[in-house]
Amino acid sequence: xKFFLEQRNLSDDVANIIRKMIFNGTLKPGERLNQxxxxxxxxxxRGPVREALKLLENEGLIKHxxxxxxxxxxxxxxxxxxxxxxxxxxEGEAALLASANITEKDFxxxxxxxxxxxxxxxxxDLEQEARCDIQFHGTIxxxxxxxxxxxxxxxxxxxxxxMFLTVANKLPSRASMVVENHELLIDTxxxxxxxxxxxxxxEHYVNAVKALAKQKAD
Numbered sequence: 001x002k003f004f005l006e007q008r009n010l011s012d013d014v015a016n017i018i019r020k021m022i023f024n025g026t027l028k029p030g031e032r033l034n035q036x037x038x039x040x041x042x043x044x045x046r047g048p049v050r051e052a053l054k055l056l057e058n059e060g061l062i063k064h065x066x067x068x069x070x071x072x073x074x075x076x077x078x079x080x081x082x083x084x085x086x087x088x089x090x091e092g093e094a095a096l097l098a099s100a101n102i103t104e105k106d107f108x109x110x111x112x113x114x115x116x117x118x119x120x121x122x123x124x125d126l127e128q129e130a131r132c133d134i135q136f137h138g139t140i141x142x143x144x145x146x147x148x149x150x151x152x153x154x155x156x157x158x159x160x161x162x163m164f165l166t167v168a169n170k171l172p173s174r175a176s177m178v179v180e181n182h183e184l185l186i187d188t189x190x191x192x193x194x195x196x197x198x199x200x201x202x203e204h205y206v207n208a209v210k211a212l213a214k215q216k217a218d
Contacts, residue, residue: 011048087205099192107190140185
């Protein structure tokens with residue numbers, strides 16, 4: 001397969017292609033990436049490929065191991081536990097704070113993102129699902145108006161792609177409920193029940209960790 005690209009923003013274009021190959025399953029979790037082969041397939045030099053891989057590493061989609069090479073990310077149980085439990089802590093508190101600030105306009109925006117998420121799910125566009133997820137949760141966290149919490153949460157956005165890949169590959173039944181799970185978050189925010197809001201937002205992530213641990217045990 002050959003790709004022909006313009007020189008404009010070449011490394012970004014290459015990153016977009018490789019990102020799509022990861023999300024659509026052409027490149028599998030744990031698969032080794034060969035810079036020379038990718039450069040040949042795209043009919044370009046290795047430089048833009050190398051820069052593209054750095055971008056994707058920053059997004060958490062690939063990882064470089066010294067003396068071994070570059071691979072599509074596979075989250076270990078420890079990785080998943082740390083990422084999901086930290087997001088549970090941050091978003092439980094963020095949603096609690098956001099409940100005091102959220103307006104009908106904000107709910108409308110969340111409903112729009114939910115529709116976009118459903119479309120991406122139906123079209124099996126995992127890349128777009130991840131983007132919608134980042135925007136959905138980011139919208140709620142921004143409403144907390146807690147600057148340091150917001151900054152910490154944004155730092156975890158680089159791992160969302162890897163999280164989606166992990167769930168899609170290891171927990172297909174949970175992946176199929178992505179729309180319902182996010183709809184529950186909106187419904188919970190509408191209750192204005194502070195204890196319930198904190199619990200449901202935390203469980204959104206904690207339950208994923210439990211399901212991953214159960215899948216590994218089985």
